[in-house]
Amino acid sequence: MKLRYAWLTAVMVGITVAATTGCGGSEPESPAMPTLPDGAIMLTQNQPNRFEGLVVVASAIDASGADISGSDGTSVAEGHWVDVDGTVEIQDRTLRLVATWVDPDPGEGDGADMSKAWVVVEE
Amino acid sequence: MDRHTSHAVVGKRQERERGASTVEYVGIIIAVAVLIGALLVVFPSVGDSLADGAKTAVCKITGGDCSSGSGSNQAESSENNGTQPGQYANASNGGQQTTDPAFVSQAVKDLRDALAGGLFGVRSGDLEDARQVIEALGGAEIDALIAQMSDDELRQWVDQLNDSWLFGGWNASERRQLWELFASRASKDTIDRLARFTDELQPSFNQVGGDSARDDPTSPANTGQYGELPHSLFTNGASPDDVSQGAIGDCWWIASMMAVAQANPQVIQDAITINPNGTYTVRLYDQNGNPVQVTVTPDMVLNPDGTPAFVDNNGQQVSGNYELWPMVLEKALALHYGEFADIEGGNASVGLSALTGLPSSNTDPGVLSAQDLRSVLDGGGAIGLSSLADGTHNPLYADTVPSAQRLRTGHAYYVSDVDVAAGTVTVVNPWGTAQYPPLTLTYDEFVSAFRQVRTNEVTK
Numbered sequence: 001m002k003l004r005y006a007w008l009t010a011v012m013v014g015i016t017v018a019a020t021t022g023c024g025g026s027e028p029e030s031p032a033m034p035t036l037p038d039g040a041i042m043l044t045q046n047q048p049n050r051f052e053g054l055v056v057v058a059s060a061i062d063a064s065g066a067d068i069s070g071s072d073g074t075s076v077a078e079g080h081w082v083d084v085d086g087t088v089e090i091q092d093r094t095l096r097l098v099a100t101w102v103d104p105d106p107g108e109g110d111g112a113d114m115s116k117a118w119v120v121v122e123e
Numbered sequence: 124m125d126r127h128t129s130h131a132v133v134g135k136r137q138e139r140e141r142g143a144s145t146v147e148y149v150g151i152i153i154a155v156a157v158l159i160g161a162l163l164v165v166f167p168s169v170g171d172s173l174a175d176g177a178k179t180a181v182c183k184i185t186g187g188d189c190s191s192g193s194g195s196n197q198a199e200s201s202e203n204n205g206t207q208p209g210q211y212a213n214a215s216n217g218g219q220q221t222t223d224p225a226f227v228s229q230a231v232k233d234l235r236d237a238l239a240g241g242l243f244g245v246r247s248g249d250l251e252d253a254r255q256v257i258e259a260l261g262g263a264e265i266d267a268l269i270a271q272m273s274d275d276e277l278r279q280w281v282d283q284l285n286d287s288w289l290f291g292g293w294n295a296s297e298r299r300q301l302w303e304l305f306a307s308r309a310s311k312d313t314i315d316r317l318a319r320f321t322d323e324l325q326p327s328f329n330q331v332g333g334d335s336a337r338d339d340p341t342s343p344a345n346t347g348q349y350g351e352l353p354h355s356l357f358t359n360g361a362s363p364d365d366v367s368q369g370a371i372g373d374c375w376w377i378a379s380m381m382a383v384a385q386a387n388p389q390v391i392q393d394a395i396t397i398n399p400n401g402t403y404t405v406r407l408y409d410q411n412g413n414p415v416q417v418t419v420t421p422d423m424v425l426n427p428d429g430t431p432a433f434v435d436n437n438g439q440q441v442s443g444n445y446e447l448w449p450m451v452l453e454k455a456l457a458l459h460y461g462e463f464a465d466i467e468g469g470n471a472s473v474g475l476s477a478l479t480g481l482p483s484s485n486t487d488p489g490v491l492s493a494q495d496l497r498s499v500l501d502g503g504g505a506i507g508l509s510s511l512a513d514g515t516h517n518p519l520y521a522d523t524v525p526s527a528q529r530l531r532t533g534h535a536y537y538v539s540d541v542d543v544a545a546g547t548v549t550v551v552n553p554w555g556t557a558q559y560p561p562l563t564l565t566y567d568e569f570v571s572a573f574r575q576v577r578t579n580e581v582t583k
Contacts, residue, residue: 111372112468114333
């Protein structure tokens, strides 16, 4: 009988722990979203975004930088890897990469990675 | 025991029995009240239905106006008197711009009767009665009917459709059939008004980009607005060059559309029907290969500068006139899935099947020879691709490769050509051929550079 109570207690404790911490372990901790300067434009990984007459896309985003490319939408894209706080020239416009955020749970599907890069178009 | 005594005893017994009956009745009433109370707590919508049923019953007995919110109905009706309902740019009258007031009045009465439900609320059968009322009407009659319904009535109808109560509510597929009637027949004003109460007529986009985009003021999820582009549905048919991905993670769908447009443009053209009210009905296929009809309005999610926020025309629009078919198909898929955020992340096998109704075959790249790939294309098929998740060790993904020719990880592509003699495979990035021209790889490079090859018949 004591063994039965011990099992029961263990099960109850297990359920309580699972309920309070989440089954399957804790969620991956999301990196903090960066503080952004005014005018920063958000780019989501592999999603071409249109702004100020440009079509710009960020890919291979990580904590240190991102691959930024684009054009005016009708000519061949240009661009390259940029470290955070670095710049890239697209159609004679200077884009500064001001921050990145890496999706901690990007999923498996094509286009599912929601990592972000923020750029500012410099005057 | 004398007769008096006997009477007295019987009388007392009857009093006791009366007393017992009263106690029992009170007990039953309390039990029923508790039961109803519990039901109302668990299923609040039942309370609305019961209240509506009671109100309708009382109103019928007293001979009053049995429509709920009738005051606002009259106000809205008078507002709409003499006004021409708004239309989409390409709408034609379709011979439906006349109404029979008596017919519409009867339809309004029938609809309200159906939506009043019975003692146990509005059941699935009542909703079907309501749908049949709508089905019997032409576009202008639907407009006139909806103009007579108050916002409260429309909101309540949507709530009833979404009700999860055991015998109430409809599933998404059933609701779609109802919304299809409105979307394919009603005016822009009517559709816009109904869309205030449901996302099942205009797919929402405020979750695009994930949680991390929600608070960003520059995210299309926050800056986007529905608006109508100057457009034709097709200009010289459908072509992969009409398409370029926008700010949404549906590369897999864009690549699928481009691959099918290359394999057989007629499949794309046949998938879209123009309705007299200016909306488009798209034939997609569900995961079992069954056709599903999804009707979308021609207004699309636009950036603040009026350009499309999501799929675009690869810079090919002529004199500012957009070729709308890629936008129509993307919006239809979003509506079919629920909302735009639901189409972020996927693979081309799902997209190709949704467009063709035919199953897709997924293989590792090395399984199919160059000749096999060529045979798929020669047979009128389409080939979608998934790029590597990590391109660190593949030179085709390296930063030393010019940007327009570099492969991107976690991305969908499609195969546009295979030259068996030269041993090359040409792949296309769905960001658009104007900026990212087709890229010709050796067969070995191709095998090393992709994770999955997805082949699909386009027509049997």
